[in-house]
Amino acid sequence: MRFEEIKAGAVIEGGRRTVTEAEIIEFASRYDPQWFHTDPIRARDSRWNGLIASGWLTCSIAMELAVKSVLADSESIGSPGIEQLKWLNPVRPGDELALRIEVMESRTSRSGSVGIVKWRWILTTQAGVAVLDLIATSLFQRE
């Protein structure tokens, strides 16, 4: 999608993909080795009633879907940050996550050289439960 197609008010369905127990454990073993992300037995008998994904894996999956659906063929040059990020509910093995993107603002920098998009990314499970809600700013090269 090109920057010019990303207009305020637009809603973009970003596709979906399933998370496995293996991926949850692999990601967390490397970056977030807390027992509720890595130890299915201990997690089962805890307040979490089973393994849950690292929130950073959840964010990474949202990113993966955003790249596939929007950024890959855009003029994207990165992001300065996130304004708000909520891990609303746990992500569990077998969950199929779907990304929905709501474009809040889309404008060009004063110099005209950079496109600036503010958008809300919401990740939802197959049961319709929202698991991630964030507001990001993304930048796009303008010639």
Added chain:
Amino acid sequence: MRFEEIKAGAVIEGGRRTVTEAEIIEFASRYDPQWFHTDPIRARDSRWNGLIASGWLTCSIAMELAVKSVLADSESIGSPGIEQLKWLNPVRPGDELALRIEVMESRTSRSGSVGIVKWRWILTTQAGVAVLDLIATSLFQRE
């Protein structure tokens, strides 16, 4: 570290670790396959002057350091989210990232069952350049 040791005003040095080009490309190939994270040649001739890490890898490395230095032997049970997250400067192959944590608030829920910590995590390169600045809330089990 135990919840009771995490007091407002405390500053925790969270250790450091080096990021390699291989890790930058591997992470991005899976979760953030944009050319400035995956293609060293194209990145070299771009505004970025070389490969830069996915912001989600940067966050994941901050998490890794936070788990090692604070969370691993704590009563941590997860996080509801992030209040602010700034990717201030690019992370490049060979950068050695150091985590500094500033505890902003530490309190117990009204019921007494959960410890709530608000803290600022700042990741800095070996050159003293801040690359990540976030404010997170973390929850701890209280018996």
